[in-house]
Amino acid sequence: MIATSNTIMSSREIVPASKGRARISYIGTRSFLLEAPGEFDLPAQRRIWALAQIVRSWADIAEVIPGMTNLLAIFKETPEDPELVTGRLLEAWNYAESLDLAGKTIEIPVHYGGTYAIDLPAICDFCGLSDREVVRLHYEASYRVFALGSAPGFGYLHGLDPRIYMPRKTVPSLRMEKGSVTIGGMQTGVAMLTGPNGWNSLGHAELQMFDPTSATPALMAPGDIVRFLPARIEL
Numbered sequence: 001m002i003a004t005s006n007t008i009m010s011s012r013e014i015v016p017a018s019k020g021r022a023r024i025s026y027i028g029t030r031s032f033l034l035e036a037p038g039e040f041d042l043p044a045q046r047r048i049w050a051l052a053q054i055v056r057s058w059a060d061i062a063e064v065i066p067g068m069t070n071l072l073a074i075f076k077e078t079p080e081d082p083e084l085v086t087g088r089l090l091e092a093w094n095y096a097e098s099l100d101l102a103g104k105t106i107e108i109p110v111h112y113g114g115t116y117a118i119d120l121p122a123i124c125d126f127c128g129l130s131d132r133e134v135v136r137l138h139y140e141a142s143y144r145v146f147a148l149g150s151a152p153g154f155g156y157l158h159g160l161d162p163r164i165y166m167p168r169k170t171v172p173s174l175r176m177e178k179g180s181v182t183i184g185g186m187q188t189g190v191a192m193l194t195g196p197n198g199w200n201s202l203g204h205a206e207l208q209m210f211d212p213t214s215a216t217p218a219l220m221a222p223g224d225i226v227r228f229l230p231a232r233i234e235l
Contacts, residue, residue, distance in 0.1 A: 022093045024086050029078045030062070034089050035070040040186065042158065043098065044069040045146050049222065050099035054092045066222065067147050068156050068187075101223025103145065108190065109231035110139065110181050112203040118173065119200035120235075123166045123183065131235045137161040138181075138202065138228060143188060145224040151192035153210030155220035160188050172198035179205050181228065 023035045034051070036044040045068070052066045055073050065072040079085045112135045113120060124131050143157035150156075166183045173196065176182075180191040182199035190205050191197055205228075209219045220226065 022090060024089055026082070027072065030076075031072055031074045032082075032085060032089060033070060033072050034093060036093075040069055040158075042144060045144075045158070046098040046100055047093075047096050049101055050096035051093055053099060054096055055089070058088075065149075067149065069146075101221075103221060103223030103225060105225045105227065106219060107227050107229050108181075108205050108207050109229045110203045110205050111232040111234065112139070112181075112230055113234040114204070114232075116177055116180050116204035117202050118176070119166075119182075120202045123164065123200055123202060126166055127164055129163065132233075134164050134202065135230065135233060135235070137164050138183075138188070139230045141228075143226040143228075145220045145222050145226060147222055148218060148220060152212070153218035153220065154192045155189055155209075155218075155224070155226070157188045157226055158186075160186050162186065166200045168198045169200065172196045173201075176201060177204065179207075179209075181205055 021037055023037070025033045027033050036048055038044055048066050048069055048071050051071055052064050055061055055071070056064045060075055060077070061073060062076045063074040065074070073089065075085070113131065120131055120134065123134055127134065141159050141161050143159040145155040146158050147156050148154060160183065164183065165186055168184045175195060176191055176197035178191055178194045180197070180201040181203040182189055182191060182197070182201050184199035189199065190209055192210055211217055
């Protein structure tokens with residue numbers, strides 16, 4: 001599970017966003033979503049990681065789910081005084097400075113282009129670059145795993161070159177293959193499951209990203225560095 005700003009869930013804003021101030025919303029009766037102000041960047045994510053460490057230590061917390069520059073705090077019971085909870089979260093946010101998770105480096109061989117690159121022409125049309133240039137910019141970048149969610153083992157990767165930004169589809173593909181290497185906005189990732197997907201595929205990776213029989217099922221973890229290797233380019 002991941003808490004994202006565009007997740008479809010019943011929510012009610014209780015601390016509105018303002019310049020330099022986090023926004024907090026109710027998610028149901030026991031959950032509170034804090035969204036970092038400012039840019040979608042690594043400094044904001046490092047502060048979310050620090051906040052998660054603080055909130056996990058609270059005795060009344062059932063679960064803490066760091067998302068993409070946001071954090072979902074789920075309490076064991078419905079708080080009697082929600083305003084007190086929001087005050088605690090804001091105080092913790094103001095106290096949290098920065099935490100850089102020391103992750104491993106993961107190299108993922110990719111077959112760029114070919115059958116699975118169903119959205120590469122649309123990406124090229126949108127950014128005005130050739131298919132070879134799009135592919136090059138994608139594999140030359142170094143990415144950081146901000147959070148896991150959406151599907152078991154799926155990593156939200158930050159570090160995409162802004163020249164190949166591509167909005168998510170308004171109408172998702174009904175069947176995108178597992179292993180598809182995709183772009184969604186300013187993020188990239190590898191599809192964990194075959195099925196509907198609103199991201200844009202430009203290649204395919206055979207590497208097993210999630211093994212439910214393993215002691216550590218997910219290959220990726222927050223803080224990891226990911227590099228895509230052009231094992232094959234078919235354009």
